[in-house]
Amino acid sequence: QLQLQESGPGLVKPSETLSLTCTVSGGSISTSSYYWGWIRQPSGKGLEWIGSIYYSGHTYYSPSLKSRVTISVDTSKSQFSLILSSVTAADTAVYYCATHRISRPAYLDNWGQGTLVTVSS
Amino acid sequence: DIQMTQSPSSLSASVGDRVTITCRASQNINNYLNWYQQKPGKAPKLLLYAASSLQSGVPSRFSGSGSGTDFTLTISSLQPEDFATYYCQQTYGTLQATFGPGTKVDIK
Numbered sequence: 001q002l003q004l005q006e007s008g009p010g011l012v013k014p015s016e017t018l019s020l021t022c023t024v025s026g027g028s029i030s031t032s033s034y035y036w037g038w039i040r041q042p043s044g045k046g047l048e049w050i051g052s053i054y055y056s057g058h059t060y061y062s063p064s065l066k067s068r069v070t071i072s073v074d075t076s077k078s079q080f081s082l083i084l085s086s087v088t089a090a091d092t093a094v095y096y097c098a099t100h101r102i103s104r105p106a107y108l109d110n111w112g113q114g115t116l117v118t119v120s121s
Numbered sequence: 122d123i124q125m126t127q128s129p130s131s132l133s134a135s136v137g138d139r140v141t142i143t144c145r146a147s148q149n150i151n152n153y154l155n156w157y158q159q160k161p162g163k164a165p166k167l168l169l170y171a172a173s174s175l176q177s178g179v180p181s182r183f184s185g186s187g188s189g190t191d192f193t194l195t196i197s198s199l200q201p202e203d204f205a206t207y208y209c210q211q212t213y214g215t216l217q218a219t220f221g222p223g224t225k226v227d228i229k
Contacts, residue, residue, distance in 0.1 A: 037218075046208065047159075047208055100216065107212065108165070108167060
């Protein structure tokens with residue numbers, strides 16, 4: 001059973017960089033079945049897809065966040081990571097990692113438990 | 122960009138009720154539409170993909186229909202564990218994903 005676990009600082013200062021890691025267990029990150037995605041959810045609000053990465057390093061990003069987002073993968077550690085630069089209070093949210101299944105249509109079928117990141121001085 | 126809307130934004134229902142939630146896309150997305158359930162403090166859970174295909178392990182009281190721009194999620198007989206927020210999601214663009222604003226189903 002594929003499992004994903006987010007980790008990283010829970011507090012980030014405004015204008016600084018948010019950095020999170022998702023560790024994959026119970027399966028190979030180097031699979032052709034999935035991209036590996038990040039999604040966020042501000043408190044009391046809806047879901048926003050941030051971007052996804054293939055094990056080869058190919059990425060897709062949300063157009064609204066593309067200028068501030070970098071997603072990378074480390075297959076040797078079975079991890080993929082999110083970097084969001086120049087954060088503001090609007091970036092305060094629960095951040096989830098998930099498997100982004102490559103199919104028609106694509107869908108997000110395995111999720112981590114989520115990690116709360118607060119942007120505050 | 123493809124925009125998604127859902128209606129209603131919330132509804133109150135009783136156990137045993139038939140519940141229908143509507144999702145609309147701003148342009149034709151064929152059947153590239155998924156539905157998720159989210160309970161408070163938990164990660165979303167995939168219910169249906171490709172508009173009408175039931176994810177493994179999801180009860181058969183959940184069903185979906187639609188194509189093009191208009192889609193529905195139906196719960197045939199609402200159970201206590203179904204009180205949650207439901208999101209539709211389009212994935213028509215290559216590896217793009219836009220969620221609807223959600224529909225909260227609570228107890229009448």
